[in-house]
Amino acid sequence: MALEKRGRYFCGDTSEDLQQEMTRFSRLNEYVCDHFVNVVCTCGSSLFRLYIDEDEGAAVRVCSNCKLEHPIGDSDDYLDEAELKKCICVCDHEYFEISVGVSLYSGSDDVKWIYIGCRCPKCRVLGVYGNWKCEYIGYRELLSRV
Numbered sequence: 001m002a003l004e005k006r007g008r009y010f011c012g013d014t015s016e017d018l019q020q021e022m023t024r025f026s027r028l029n030e031y032v033c034d035h036f037v038n039v040v041c042t043c044g045s046s047l048f049r050l051y052i053d054e055d056e057g058a059a060v061r062v063c064s065n066c067k068l069e070h071p072i073g074d075s076d077d078y079l080d081e082a083e084l085k086k087c088i089c090v091c092d093h094e095y096f097e098i099s100v101g102v103s104l105y106s107g108s109d110d111v112k113w114i115y116i117g118c119r120c121p122k123c124r125v126l127g128v129y130g131n132w133k134c135e136y137i138g139y140r141e142l143l144s145r146v
Contacts, residue, residue: 031113033101051084
């Protein structure tokens with residue numbers, strides 16, 4: 001499905017819709033997403049609470065099913081200094097489907113910027129809940145750690 005604009009928000013039904021919104025957002029930020037991964041817990045669930053500190057460049061997801069906490073990307077390196085804030089949808093729902101996208105340095109596999117996008121399964125609103133500079137060598141390794 002194509003993105004649907006509802007008021008000031010974009011809505012969608014699939015992870016592809018979320019990645020399309022993340023690409024739109026990242027173009028405005030001038031660091032366009034080159035690669036994405038959809039987040040799935042080791043238990044198989046794809047719904048999470050999300051906690052972010054953009055200043056420290058850290059994010060943690062908590063599985064709706066098994067309740068395990070998982071740092072996103074290299075966030076575990078920054079959690080000691082982080083003041084994580086819980087993300088909540090505009091409809092007050094607390095669980096999201098999450099995709100992580102990265103922008104790479106030109107001609108390289110090294111990460112320049114990271115984006116954390118969410119889709120609310122209740123109201124379908126899409127958004128980038130966090131983004132920051134992320135110096136990481138090898139995007140495949142970073143995305144394997146989401």
